[in-house]
Amino acid sequence: MKERIPLEEGDYYLSEQGYKVFTEKYLLKRGYCCESGCRHCPYGYNAKTNTQN
Structure with a gap:
């Protein structure tokens, strides 16, 4: 299991939906x-394209 990173201000925003x-x-x-x-x-x-640049 990956380490859980706490959310802080600026880590996300809410979409119109x-x-x-x-x-x-x-x-x-x-x-x-x-x-x-x-x-x-x-x-x-x-x-x-399932690729990384």
Whole structure:
């Protein structure tokens, strides 16, 4: 099981639909790419092509 990282201010915002959207800041703090196609992925993962840049 991966280490659970506590959420802090600036780690996410709520979308218009009410979903949590993680920021680049949080994703970098987490330290790895989950390959889910996150909107602000700092690791360059593209869910459409299943590749990282």
